[in-house]
Amino acid sequence: MSNTIYQFAQESGSVIQWQLRRNCSITPSQLAWLYLSLCLVSLGIGGFFWFQGATLVLVFAGFEVVVVGVAFLVYARHATDGEWISLHGSKLVVEREFAGRMERAEFVRQWVRVEPKSGDHSLIELSGQGRSMEVGRFVRPEMRQLLAREIRKALRSA
Template sequence: MLALVRYGRHAADGERISLQGRRLVVEKETAGRLERAEFDRSWVHVEPKAGDRSLITLSAHGRSVEVGRYVRPELRPALASEIRRALRAA
């Protein structure tokens, strides 16, 4: 029974990255807890945390958030590139 409760709390875990006007918005849900971070898109830096297959760090103005936890490690560089392209778009 405990395993089902644990699974239930993590079934909706995930990350959402979106552009809303001039803001990059990151929402991460873990075990029913929602975290939200917003950045001015013109100041965001996109970097691997450590090495090409690591999590992706999005940072600006002394704040940072890691994303890519639910993406296979070999696909994280492509995700980082896609985020960079979206940030550069008008």
Template sequence: MSNPTYQFAQESGPAIHWRLRRNCSVTPAQLGWLYLSLCALSLGIGVFFWLQGATLVLAFAGLEITLVGVAFLAYARHAADGEWISLQGASLVVECESAGRRERAEFARQWVRVEPKSGDHSLIELSGQGRSIEVGRFVRPELRQVLAREIRRALRTA
């Protein structure tokens, strides 16, 4: 159940969770099927023209599907990127995933500092006990201060 005082967080019992994800309209599986369909269509057209005597069309079709495949691979690699922030009991756990690489930081709640990295619309830096991690990549810049206020309020309460 979501508390109306939080715009980004969800409460589940005594814990508060923030799930910040990239807004992807196509999943990697859907992208794979789209790519296979595109490959079949392009190769079909290339083979048709190759049979008509235009042999270079098939070579360019192969080049096209290779380049589109590289672009789709770059997109799919970042489709699952996200940030997960969890406040439960005396600890704040932050996990950030980018291109399959996961970074994790755990803080004692009483020592966490929440501040913008450089300006009001910059990423939010969570720091404490000699560690720091940046969050807010998947929140519009003008809403990052709202997220920072939510995290501060959650750290003070409960």
């Protein structure tokens, strides 16, 4: 076990893990409850005006509920997006989830290259053995170089 302190990683025994996630202020289940309450209020108000003779209010309330529902669905679909990088033993494992689709790549520690994709603020490309994967989407662009240095340092340590 090393005494290295990482800014982005957690060290547990001989395993070093980076969990890079989207910064979401509300979980998908909380969002569902919020949407349900919004539906009840909007459709309740629309129903009240329907019975008062203003029939178009309910139509527009229904349209509003559908549009907001689509926007919430797009948000919820990406709320669990993230990148997980783990280094244990001679393997570097990279997993990336985007919109419910998981990608995974394993690299031999000694053969991994860590480079920016194009410039200083671009994504970080991890490559080796004919494979590559980009990481760093959920890190501020100005912090990506620090993340790349941290991964390089962990790869070099024994």
